[in-house]
Each structure stands twice: as structure tokens, then as C-alpha cells.
Amino acid sequence: MAKYLLLKHYRGAPTAPNDVPMDRWTPDEVSAHLGFMDDLADRLQASGELVDAQALAPEGTWVRYDGPGRPAVTDGPFAETKDLVAGWMAIDVDTHERALEVAAELSSAPGAGGEPIHEWLELRPFLTAPPTITE
Amino acid sequence: MGTDDHRVIADEALLRSLVPRVTGILVRRGADVAAAEDAVQDALVEATRTWPTDPPQDPMGWLVTVAWRRFLDATRSETSWRRREERVADEPAPVPPAGADDTLQLYFFCAHPSLTPSSAVALTLRAVGGLTTRQVAEAYLVPEATMAQRISRPKRTIAGARLDQPGDVARVLRVLYLVFNEGHSGDVDLAAEAIRLTRQLLAAVDPAHDAHPEVAGLLALMLLHHARRGARTTADGALVPLAEQDRGRWDTTLVAEGVAVLQEALARDRFGPMQAQAAIAALHADAPSVEETDWVQVVEWYDELLRLGDTPVVRLNRAVAVGEADGPRAGLAALADVDASVPRHAAVEAHLRERDGDLGAAARLYAEAARAASSTAERDHLVRQAARLNAR
Numbered sequence: 342m343a344k345y346l347l348l349k350h351y352r353g354a355p356t357a358p359n360d361v362p363m364d365r366w367t368p369d370e371v372s373a374h375l376g377f378m379d380d381l382a383d384r385l386q387a388s389g390e391l392v393d394a395q396a397l398a399p400e401g402t403w404v405r406y407d408g409p410g411r412p413a414v415t416d417g418p419f420a421e422t423k424d425l426v427a428g429w430m431a432i433d434v435d436t437h438e439r440a441l442e443v444a445a446e447l448s449s450a451p452g453a454g455g456e457p458i459h460e461w462l463e464l465r466p467f468l469t470a471p472p473t474i475t476e
Numbered sequence: 477m478g479t480d481d482h483r484v485i486a487d488e489a490l491l492r493s494l495v496p497r498v499t500g501i502l503v504r505r506g507a508d509v510a511a512a513e514d515a516v517q518d519a520l521v522e523a524t525r526t527w528p529t530d531p532p533q534d535p536m537g538w539l540v541t542v543a544w545r546r547f548l549d550a551t552r553s554e555t556s557w558r559r560r561e562e563r564v565a566d567e568p569a570p571v572p573p574a575g576a577d578d579t580l581q582l583y584f585f586c587a588h589p590s591l592t593p594s595s596a597v598a599l600t601l602r603a604v605g606g607l608t609t610r611q612v613a614e615a616y617l618v619p620e621a622t623m624a625q626r627i628s629r630p631k632r633t634i635a636g637a638r639l640d641q642p643g644d645v646a647r648v649l650r651v652l653y654l655v656f657n658e659g660h661s662g663d664v665d666l667a668a669e670a671i672r673l674t675r676q677l678l679a680a681v682d683p684a685h686d687a688h689p690e691v692a693g694l695l696a697l698m699l700l701h702h703a704r705r706g707a708r709t710t711a712d713g714a715l716v717p718l719a720e721q722d723r724g725r726w727d728t729t730l731v732a733e734g735v736a737v738l739q740e741a742l743a744r745d746r747f748g749p750m751q752a753q754a755a756i757a758a759l760h761a762d763a764p765s766v767e768e769t770d771w772v773q774v775v776e777w778y779d780e781l782l783r784l785g786d787t788p789v790v791r792l793n794r795a796v797a798v799g800e801a802d803g804p805r806a807g808l809a810a811l812a813d814v815d816a817s818v819p820r821h822a823a824v825e826a827h828l829r830e831r832d833g834d835l836g837a838a839a840r841l842y843a844e845a846a847r848a849a850s851s852t853a854e855r856d857h858l859v860r861q862a863a864r865l866n867a868r
Contacts, residue, residue, distance in 0.1 A: 342594045389626025435592045471851040472657040
């Protein structure tokens with residue numbers, strides 16, 4: 342009964358064994374990959390473990406406060422920093438072991454040649470409200 | 477809030493208190509538990525729709541009638557309707573009074589050993605607590621569709637499980653404890669709900685009260701912690717440590733009830749960890765201030781808890797109590813026996829180091845503890861502690 346975030350990265354994670362850019366896959370391989378992701382989300386919903394799954398566009402904009410009356414938008418050097426989040430899946434599972442199992446399954450999504458991409462995923466526990474009984 | 481609102485709320489409380497008994501009656505008339513539970517949920521929805529304008533004379537009878545009709549409708553629509561209907565037709569029509577046994581069996585069913593903790597919790601809240609799937613989903617911050625599966629899957633897992641098996645009270649208590657300890661909630665107060673369900677369970681085991689003093693132990697533990705809830709956090713949700721809590725805001729009525737329930741359980745001389753934890757909570761609730769707390773006795777109860785089951789968490793909490801009873805040095809010595817990987821270890825050491833005057837180490841440990849905190853309120857509290865010492 343703990344929530345975890347599974348983070349997919351465009352960049353920033355170690356290189357996966359089957360690391361072929363998605364635009365070099367065949368259309369069928371792309372469909373198989375997307376179908377796998379949908380199917381996994383469906384199965385996690387059916388097992389009562391899915392919280393949310395979202396993909397993010399690769400183009401992000403870095404924004405920061407730049408003094409009164411001046412909304413600052415900068416592409417600057419930041420957009421080229423090494424980490425870029427591609428999307429997430431949030432799960433609510435009974436054990437940490439189960440979270441690892443789901444992450445491994447997500448990482449096994451098929452890619453080029455129909456082979457698993459073995460993608461590195463980041464697994465992060467949610468911070469929660471504190472339990473009532475602590476003393 | 478107008479009179480009508482009070483009326484609706486009173487109805488909802490009444491409705492939910494009837495749920496386990498109505499489900500029990502359907503089961504004894506021949507429905508399996510999963511089907512009965514579905515039918516009762518349908519009847520509840522119907523009741524919330526019609527009762528405000530057309531309240532029944534006999535709420536219990538109304539619910540049984542409507543739920544039974546729903547069960548028959550559902551049964552008829554299945555392929556095996558004929559066989560089922562024949563069986564159903566053999567059942568006696570009048571409403572038998574539902575006994576405490578039926579309610580108890582329903583608790584056992586929802587805490588069945590083949591269910592995962594999250595399934596057991598969800599099923600208990602719905603089948604025993606009478607909450608809707610939406611309410612349970614909101615309380616656990618997951619989508620309703622996900623929660624619907626979390627409730628229907630276990631029902632398939634244990635379909636056909638009979639209600640007359642001997643159940644495991646300890647397992648039920650674990651489920652209720654998990655419900656109580658869930659911090660966040662939607663429009664349902666899970667802590668209050670856990671207390672309600674534990675009260676109901678205590679009433680159900682009453683004939684065999686002597687056999688289950690831990691039910692009373694858990695109820696006492698919940699009441700004593702719940703009594704302090706208002707003082708545990710500030711209006712904006714920040715954690716207030718025990719030492720700084722405004723004890724005037726502790727709910728003395730709940731404390732008195734918790735202590736009474738505990739004393740009755742202890743008098744039965746069938747000791748268990750729930751009662752020991754409740755005893756510790758009672759000593760806190762009883763003290764006008766941290767300094768006036770009977771820390772020596774708190775340590776003794778922790779020793780008792782250790783005898784019942786030696787866990788790192790109990791050792792950690794005992795070290796805190798030793799620190800108060802015999803000073804920070806003694807607390808640190810006790811802490812030396814605790815595995816450093818236990819959650820909150822750094823926070824406890826930070827507190828003891830600060831009291832011992834080693835402020836540099838304390839600041840470093842508070843910051844370390846903040847990084848390892850599993851809850852936002854705890855992290856924020858620990859960051860403030862580190863910041864306070866660093867700003868000297």
C-alpha cells in the first residue's frame with residue numbers, strides 16, 4: 342500500500358541494450374510497443390494497482406522568475422542538460438518487491454526487432470502523509 | 477448546516493451501521509458473500525436516493541427487502557438462474573434477526589488469508605463499512621476504476637469461501653489498523669471509520685470477549701491516538717511533536733473512553749501487543765506535560781512489547797523513552813542496539829544528540845533524517861529542525 346512513480350527518460354538514463362531510436366523502428370514495431378504500454382496499464386488497472394500513466398512531449402521550456410513584471414522564459418543552456426523526462430506511470434502496490442516487478446515489466450516493452458528494449462527506469466516512492474501511530 | 481443536512485448525515489451513519497447485518501442476512505438466505513455484497517451496495521445507492529424524501533418506517537427491513545430483490549434480479553440474469561432460483565425458493569422468506577456472528581464472519585471474510593493487504597482493506601471498507609467504491613477510491617487517492625477492480629478481484633478470489641470457517645481475529649485487526657493509519661482521505665475520515673468498525677467488531681466478539689482482548693486493545697489504541705489528532709498538526713498541516721502539542725486540545729472524552737476500554741481488556745489478563753501499545757498511549761494521554769510523563773513506566777511497557785515481539789521499531793521507540801527516563805546518554809546507549817537502517821533512526825539520534833548538547837551532530841543528523849523521511853510533514857519538520865540548529 343505504497344505509491345511509486347516509474348519515470349521514463351528520453352535522456353539521462355544509462356544506455357539501454359536495445360537502444361535504437363523509435364523513429365528507426367518499423368511502424369509495426371512502434372504499434373507493438375504502444376500496444377504493450379496500453380496493455381500493461383490495463384492489466385495494472387485490473388489488478389487494482391494503476392494510479393496514472395502519462396507521456397510527455399520531448400520539447401520542454403525552462404522558465405524562471407526574473408524580477409518584478411518580467412516573466413522570464415529561457416531555453417538557455419538548460420534544455421540541453423542531460424536529463425529529460427519522457428513520461429511516467431504511477432502505481433499503488435503492496436510491497437517494494439511488487440514495484441520492482443512492475444518496473445521490470447515496463448522495461449521489457451518491445452522495441453526494434455520486436456526485442457525488449459531493457460530500458461532503464463527510475464523508481465521513486467511517493468512521499469505520503471505521516472501515519473497516525475508513530476510514538 | 478440545516479436540519480435536512482443533519483438528517484441526511486444521520487441516515488448515512490444509520491445506513492452504514494446496518495450494512496454488515498443486512499449482508500449477513502442475505503448470506504444466510506443462500507446468497508454467496510460476493511453477490512450479497514453487490515446487492516447491498518445497490519440497495520444503499522437506492523436508499524440514499526429515496527430516503528431523504530421517503531424515509532422508511534423500518535430501515536433494516538427496507539434494506540433487506542431491496543437488497544434481496546436486487547440479488548434475485550442479478551441471479552436471474554445469470555445462466556445458472558434456474559438452479560439458483562430453486563435453491564433460493566427453498567429458503568425461508570421472513571427476515572431472521574442477524575446475529576453478531578454474521579457480522580463477525582463478514583469481517584473474517586474480508587480479511588481472508590488469500591487477499592493482499594490493500595484488497596482486504598478495500599473490501600472491508602465496502603462490505604463491512606458500507607462505503608461506496610468512489611469513497612474508498614478517494615480515500616486512497618487512486619482512480620475509481622482501479623479501486624473497483626481492487627474490490628471485485630478479491631471477491632472472485634474468495635468466491636465460494638464459506639462464512640462458517642473459523643476466522644483469524646489478528647488478521648482482521650491488522651486490516652483495521654491499516655485503515656486507521658492511512659493519513660489522507662477524501663470525504664470519509666478513515667481514522668473515524670476504523671474506530672467505528674473496531675467498535676462494531678468488539679460488539680460482535682463480545683460473547684467471546686475473553687478470547688479476544690486484543691480487539692479492545694486496538695480500539696483503545698485508536699481512541700487514545702485519535703484523541704490527540706487535533707493537536708498533532710497545525711492548521712496548515714505541519715507536524716507538531718508530542719513535546720510541543722497543546723494538551724488542552726486533546727479530546728478528553730476519547731481519552732477517558734480509551735482508558736476505560738483498555739483497563740477492561742487488561743483486567744482479563746490476556747496480554748498482547750495492542751494492549752501494550754495502548755497502555756503507552758494512555759500514559760502519554762494522562763500526562764499534563766512531557767516532563768511529567770511517567771517515562772519509567774513507558775520504558776517498562778516497551779520492555780513488555782519487546783518480550784512479545786522483538787522488532788527494530790519497538791527498540792527504536794524504546795530508546796526514545798529511555799532518553800526521557802534516564803537522560804540522552806542512556807537513550808543513545810539504547811539506540812546503539814538498533815539497526816541504523818530502521819526508518820527514523822537518524823531523527824531519534826538527532827533528538828538525543830541535541831539534548832546531549834552536541835548541536836553540530838544533531839543538525840547533520842536532522843538533515844540526514846529529512847532526506848530519508850517517507851512523509852512530507854515529517855520531512856518538513858526535520859528540515860526545520862536542521863535549519864533551526866544551523867541558524868544558531
